[in-house]
Amino acid sequence: MKEPVSGQDAKAEREHRPSPIDVHVGSRVRLRRTLLGMSQERLGEALGLTFQQVQKYERGVNRIGASRLFDLSRVLDVPISFFFDDMPGQVGGSQGFARRVAGFAEESSPFEDDTLHRRETLELVRAYYRIQDPAVRRRVFDLIKAMTPVE
Structure with a gap:
């Protein structure tokens, strides 16, 4: 006890x-x-x-x-x-x-949503910004937005 x-x-x-x-x-x-x-x-x-x-x-x-x-x-x-x-x-x-x-x-904890701190998120953001061509980067951005449910 x-x-x-x-x-x-x-x-x-x-x-x-x-x-x-x-x-x-x-x-x-x-x-x-x-x-x-x-x-x-x-x-x-x-x-x-x-x-x-x-x-x-x-x-x-x-x-x-x-x-x-x-x-x-x-x-x-x-x-x-x-x-x-x-x-x-x-x-x-x-x-x-x-x-x-x-x-x-x-x-x-006030930090319950750790989405921005996940390794997957960070790697995705780093890979996204390594895309040199702004037009390609924009198309990737548009593709991801099109694949997500509308809120």
Whole structure:
């Protein structure tokens, strides 16, 4: 039988979970790196890090400081705001923060739809942008749209 968790133990457990914001920023680093076809090793070399450190950033386990975020934006050729794009409202909004402080944090993950983070999606996007001829690329785009159900 499990012993009840004390208030202090529960607080320590919560503190070890990655912040949803760190997870989101890390997933955006991974998204951009993958879209560029860059390995974790190569990104690590460009930043003076090991690939394990890059993995921890991408999972949100390690927080990315301001200077490192600046370096990432330069190496990945995106504005810093890219890392915060598409952040769910309950994560980034002030109301979400206020609700978390008041103890009304939602238990479900705000990142349930991982379509953009699947390897298949990323490989498809990379292959699509490798098509050199804009007319061919447009025909592929039109073909895919024609094959999908109308919403």
